[in-house]
Amino acid sequence: xxxxxxxxxxxxxxxxxxxxxxxxxxxxxxxxxxxxxxxxxxxxxxxxxxxxxxxxxxxxxxxxxxxxxxxxxxxxxxxxxxxxxxxxxxxxxxxxxxxxxxxxxxxxxxxxxxxxxxxxxxxxxxxxxxxxxxxxxxxxxxxxxxxxxxxxxxxxxxxxxxxxxxxxxxxxxxxxxxxxxxxxxxxxxxxxxxxxxxxxxxxxxxxxxxxxxxxxxxxxxxxxxxxxxxxxxxxxxxxxxxxxxxxxxxxxxxxxxxxxxxxxxxxxxxxxxxxxxxxxxxxxxxxxxxxxxxxxxxxxxxxxxxxxxxxxxxxxxxxxxxxxxxxxxxxxxxxxxxxxxxxxxxxxxxxxxxxxxxxxxxxxxxxxxxxxxxxxxxxxxxxxxxxxxxxxxxxx
Amino acid sequence: xxxxxxxxxxxxxxxxxxxxxxxxxxxxxxxxxxxxxxxxxxxxxxxxxxxxxxxxxxxxxxxxxxxxxxxxxxxxxxxxxxxxxx
Numbered sequence: 001x002x003x004x005x006x007x008x009x010x011x012x013x014x015x016x017x018x019x020x021x022x023x024x025x026x027x028x029x030x031x032x033x034x035x036x037x038x039x040x041x042x043x044x045x046x047x048x049x050x051x052x053x054x055x056x057x058x059x060x061x062x063x064x065x066x067x068x069x070x071x072x073x074x075x076x077x078x079x080x081x082x083x084x085x086x087x088x089x090x091x092x093x094x095x096x097x098x099x100x101x102x103x104x105x106x107x108x109x110x111x112x113x114x115x116x117x118x119x120x121x122x123x124x125x126x127x128x129x130x131x132x133x134x135x136x137x138x139x140x141x142x143x144x145x146x147x148x149x150x151x152x153x154x155x156x157x158x159x160x161x162x163x164x165x166x167x168x169x170x171x172x173x174x175x176x177x178x179x180x181x182x183x184x185x186x187x188x189x190x191x192x193x194x195x196x197x198x199x200x201x202x203x204x205x206x207x208x209x210x211x212x213x214x215x216x217x218x219x220x221x222x223x224x225x226x227x228x229x230x231x232x233x234x235x236x237x238x239x240x241x242x243x244x245x246x247x248x249x250x251x252x253x254x255x256x257x258x259x260x261x262x263x264x265x266x267x268x269x270x271x272x273x274x275x276x277x278x279x280x281x282x283x284x285x286x287x288x289x290x291x292x293x294x295x296x297x298x299x300x301x302x303x304x305x306x307x308x309x310x311x312x313x314x315x316x317x318x319x320x321x322x323x324x325x326x327x328x329x330x331x332x333x334x335x336x337x338x339x340x341x342x343x344x345x346x347x348x349x350x351x352x353x354x355x356x357x358x359x360x361x362x363x364x365x366x367x368x369x370x371x372x373x374x375x376x377x378x379x380x381x382x383x384x385x386x387x388x389x390x391x392x393x394x395x396x
Numbered sequence: 397x398x399x400x401x402x403x404x405x406x407x408x409x410x411x412x413x414x415x416x417x418x419x420x421x422x423x424x425x426x427x428x429x430x431x432x433x434x435x436x437x438x439x440x441x442x443x444x445x446x447x448x449x450x451x452x453x454x455x456x457x458x459x460x461x462x463x464x465x466x467x468x469x470x471x472x473x474x475x476x477x478x479x480x481x482x
Contacts, residue, residue, distance in 0.1 A: 222444050227440055
């Protein structure tokens with residue numbers, strides 16, 4: 001079971017799309033799992049033949065559990081392990097998988113961290129001990145004691161709940177919205193607890209970019225038109241090529257820059273919540289394929305049908321809250337990433353251009369970045385680079 | 397094409413993007429985008445859906461003429477009326 005984001009500890013395998021004996025190749029979708037972010041399609045990252053399926057549909061298993069074995073190359077796939085030839089029949093017991101080769105930046109699970117969030121939650125010592133013994137996530141519990149404190153009874157009820165459903169952390173009675181809310185809560189709490197954010201913001205003149213876009217769209221049928229978010233994404237992705245300290249992951253007290261630039265695009269979901277799935281290698285995509293990828297991504301995110309790699313791969317997050325009308329975004333970094341770029345609404349403002357005041361279309365562009373990895377000076381240069389790129393929209 | 401047909405096409409197009417939209421409480425003279433939380437991608441998708449349903453291509457410059465339900469119906473009426481009758 002691959003880790004699909006910093007906030008995921010377990011997921012339910014809902015469907016196998018391949019069976020033993022099937023040949024599979026890198027990128028094939030082999031299974032569907034249910035997470036708090038909806039149904040996620042699990043890809044395989046190596047070529048081979050499926051040997052055994054080790055987890056039955058409907059089973060909730062922790063991250064790291066081997067889901068299946070395949071005969072093939074000697075590398076590890078996300079959640080799908082190469083069979084050591086010939087496998088023993090006792091292989092079916094879940095065991096922690098070695099780190100998936102495709103997700104080396106796997107963040108520590110919140111439970112494994114030495115600083116327990118317990119000190120911020122009202123809970124009796126006995127209840128805390130029992131919760132720890134049974135791997136109960138107390139952050140997800142509503143206490144019934146005074147001031148909402150969690151008592152022994154709450155933990156016992158929680159243990160019964162998970163035992164009957166057979167998973168550690170089962171929240172099958174939740175609505176999908178509640179599960180997603182909790183996942184966001186966990187990730188954002190960790191971010192605010194651990195990441196020393198610094199914030200920068202600068203107005204960028206979008207007049208030229210919007211003129212270019214409108215001109216480009218004039219000659220296109222409605223089905224082929226671009227939206228300006230494509231230009232924003234491309235400009236950020238290109239600028240990142242020169243700022244590796246903003247593109248990557250902070251794990252185990254060190255920063256690892258990412259090799260590729262995968263923009264996590266924040267998509268708000270109708271009915272609440274959000275996901276930020278990856279637009280892979282956005283810096284190398286032309287506007288048209290990028291638009292097609294963006295459209296497809298938004299559609300699948302809203303249908304709760306994303307792929308595992310899209311959740312685990314983003315190397316930075318970009319959010320555009322301009323459509324909701326705000327002018328400036330103050331972002332919260334999605335760990336283990338180290339930066340978030342936020343765009344506000346495009347507003348028309350009197351602007352001085354070549355010594356004369358004229359109406360210009362301005363977008364506030366902000367950066368929230370991890371001060372352990374980068375400094376404000378470099379962050380400022382990064383925003384300037386985005387600005388310069390947006391002044392040459394035809395080159396994006 | 398009468399107004400009822402246009403309206404139902406428009407509503408269908410919007411429901412594809414915002415399935416929870418309640419047209420009984422929607423203000424037909426207020427901005428659809430704000431009332432239904434449509435971002436620019438959503439709005440483009442409504443335009444594409446209208447294109448598919450009614451066979452008309454709405455230029456981007458005309459988008460502001462479709463920001464409210466009533467304006468949109470008026471615009472679509474004009475666009476779908478044969479020029480000879482106009």
